[in-house]
Amino acid sequence: MNRVAEAGPATRRHLPDTDPPAVSSLCAIEVVRQERRAQTLSMTVRVRVDGSHLYLRGHFPGLPILPGVFVVETLCQAMAHGAGTGTGRWPALRSVRSLRLQAPLLDGDVLMLEIAARRHPDGGWAVTAEGSRTDGTTSARIRADFDRGDAADA
Numbered sequence: 001m002n003r004v005a006e007a008g009p010a011t012r013r014h015l016p017d018t019d020p021p022a023v024s025s026l027c028a029i030e031v032v033r034q035e036r037r038a039q040t041l042s043m044t045v046r047v048r049v050d051g052s053h054l055y056l057r058g059h060f061p062g063l064p065i066l067p068g069v070f071v072v073e074t075l076c077q078a079m080a081h082g083a084g085t086g087t088g089r090w091p092a093l094r095s096v097r098s099l100r101l102q103a104p105l106l107d108g109d110v111l112m113l114e115i116a117a118r119r120h121p122d123g124g125w126a127v128t129a130e131g132s133r134t135d136g137t138t139s140a141r142i143r144a145d146f147d148r149g150d151a152a153d154a
Contacts, residue, residue, distance in 0.1 A: 029074065034082045041117040041125070045078045051107025066105035071140045072096065074113055075129050079146050083117065083125060091125055091149035098143040109133045113140075123148035 034043040050056070051064035059067055072093070080090035105111050110133065117127045124147045131140035 029077050029081060032078065032081055036082065039119040041082050041115070043078050043082045043115040043117075045074060045113045045115065047074055047111050047113075049105050049107055049109045049111065056107075064107045066109075066111070068099065068101045068140070071101070071105070071111065071113070071131055072099065072142065072144075074111065074131075075115065075127065075142055075144065078113065078115055079117065079125065079127065080149075082115075083146070083149060087150060089149045091146035094124065094145040094147050096142065096144045098141070100141040101139070102141065103133060103137045103139045105131075105133055105139050111139065117146075120145070123150075 029045045030047050032043060032045050034041065049064070049066045055070065056064040056066070059065060076093050079093075084090045111131050112133075113129050113131045115127060115129045117125045120126055124145060127142070127144045127146060129140075129142040129144075130138060131142075133139045
């Protein structure tokens with residue numbers, strides 16, 4: 001599967017396999033749209049739920065549902081891509097302040113995750129995200145904090 005990033009309306013680039021670290025069996029970002037300003041970052045990421053994929057085996061047989069932890073993983077991969085420093089370090093999740101899973105994401109659904117991130121005074125990120133599925137139903141709401149993603153955080 002090719003991952004494609006859109007830095008603007010007409011700019012596209014393929015993300016190499018070495019772009020931010022990810023769970024090896026899950027590339028949670030298929031398409032990224034982003035706008036980055038000095039202290040804010042906004043992104044839209046999309047991922048299709050594939051019920052035949054290994055990560056859904058047993059969750060649940062006959063009715064595959066995307067586990068909530070993979071919605072969080074989608075957010076983490078998006079932040080790694082959008083807020084990476086170019087130094088080989090990416091912002092890491094510090095805390096999940098709130099996670100509300102409101103509707104299941106089933107085989108064939110597309111999760112659209114709208115992300116708004118703003119800088120903390122320490123350089124980290126305060127993030128809110130809202131996910132919706134193919135039919136427009138809100139599926140998840142997340143509030144989280146990420147570190148700034150540089151050597152000082154290590």
